[in-house]
Amino acid sequence: MKDVAARAGVGLKTVSRVVNKEPGVTADTERRVQEAITALGFRRNDSARILRKGRTASVGLVLEDLADPFYAPLNRAVEEVARAHGALLINGSSAEDPDRERELALALCARRVDGLIVVPAGDDHRYLEPEIAAGIATVFVDRPAGRISADAVLSDSFGGAHEGVAHLVAHGHRRIGFIGDRPRIHTAAERLRGYRAAMADAGLPVDESWISLGPTAPGRVRAEARRMLAGDRPVTALFTGNNRVTATAVRVIAAHARPVALVGFDDLELADLLSPGVTVVAQDPARLGRTAAERLFRRLDGVVEPPRRVELPTRLIARGSGELPPARG
Amino acid sequence: MKDVAARAGVGLKTVSRVVNKEPGVTADTERRVQEAITALGFRRNDSARILRKGRTASVGLVLEDLADPFYAPLNRAVEEVARAHGALLINGSSAEDPDRERELALALCARRVDGLIVVPAGDDHRYLEPEIAAGIATVFVDRPAGRISADAVLSDSFGGAHEGVAHLVAHGHRRIGFIGDRPRIHTAAERLRGYRAAMADAGLPVDESWISLGPTAPGRVRAEARRMLAGDRPVTALFTGNNRVTATAVRVIAAHARPVALVGFDDLELADLLSPGVTVVAQDPARLGRTAAERLFRRLDGVVEPPRRVELPTRLIARGSGELPPARG
């Protein structure tokens, strides 16, 4: 910029005015400056601008896995809202590791993102308190914050699971298995709570061997599904706690001798084309992302309100697998 | 930092030393500085650091759609490589709009990302020449750059399409339809070229009504597929140019009276569970992303080489739909 000013024979401020299209520059001066800019190949350095202005026009997003079919649309929705507000998006995957979540979130804060959206992996977010106090707006999405009070945008995991399990009960099932993610993950715990409540509401006993929480790696899920379907009092239906678990369960059921009913939390691509179609409790990941980002930008626009928890509804989509009657033992 | 120095009664440089864990500070001094840091809630501002150091330790990624099941794993792979090199990832979607691609890429350059990875939407990238000249390493992925010479990491679209169509021919098909993306997209053009070459190699004539390139919106693809399957000399097989087209074609075929063979470019989740399973020419999007990012960081590490085009192989996965014989008219 200094060089441009020298070449155009004007002051630094005049160059700044031209670059930022501020008024108060003669057409002639502007032309001279523009010439110098192209001659020198000048490109404004936004880092310097940011340092001076205070705001970085960027937001950070920490989620579990950028490649997951559930989080990818959430990511995209956050990007769209950021873009509408002239901000760039810096994001990364925690890989469900609390240390990595923390490291990434703090790196984003050190870059002075204006705001932060977090899908938490850990359950203690006190490490963010100094950052929030220093003015970095923070919204949690998909799961609530741990040990601090902050905005959260969630799906109704309890209600969705309750509805899905009640649907199986309505179709005659009495022995229903639940396979979900690790119990320290809020959504997994809530969905299990929904399962238990639906069973209790129907007056059905629950055998603890019908419940399995843990990593969603195909190997574990496959083994647990097979275990629940074996023996002489097998479950006649499965309720699966997220998209990854459902995909594996569909494979196990397809290879099983007797038909097994299935309702899965989260929708899957092509789920309607399988035989039978997979009945799901669908979330709207894009809406989760959009809602969280809009809340973030409201805060950045100066709206002050106490932290709030928003719960978005889920939607049961019946496609066949959840309407199968119990197989005769 | 100034405040910390004042409070600890030391110079600015000493604080800097402590923050950066540089040697040459007494244990006692370090303790005093650390106390001041926590008392004041000091957090280093990486923007300032970056301005001074020159490198931002961040890379930019412009792709078509963060939410697309093909690009999401590519995105994640780039992130992993960036992370291994201590860099953050700033990314965004072009939505297949050349202006938006340009706007986003230049915004990233203005932030002075160290390097840029681009899935091009447009076909003229001369706008990046000043940036590249100024030292921003740039690698194109999935599609090559237009009108500039730059590194590119691609899948073998021609070879993959050729193999997929030859597979259909080997199973007896003579009238094969091709539905692909807009012709100005490099991969779409290459896959069409592969289709034509495979037909020519088999000595089969091609009726131009069997070919349809255009937007991959379900409505258009559905209409075109139905058109090719109607009349008294319908195609007996379809070759689809990407994951979105394949998903729609599967639905059309499922609703069609006679069986229709199908081979799709790109793999789909659950494709193996459909009846019949969907035969595909699979790419490896994560490997594309990883390869491009590794090439970028090699350049950032100072390796100087002429721009190179790398082509990764595809893999035909036979699952049933591509092995169906032609239906009798």
Add this chain to the structure above:
DNA sequence: CTGAAAGCGCTTACAG
């Protein structure tokens, strides 16, 4: 082992 000065590339008041 420690610190004062200069500078990274901009913008913000303020003055002409």
Add this chain to the structure above:
DNA sequence: CTGAAAGCGCTTACAG
């Protein structure tokens, strides 16, 4: 309409 000075929060030489 235009510009010189100060400063954003750090780091880089350099000197004690």
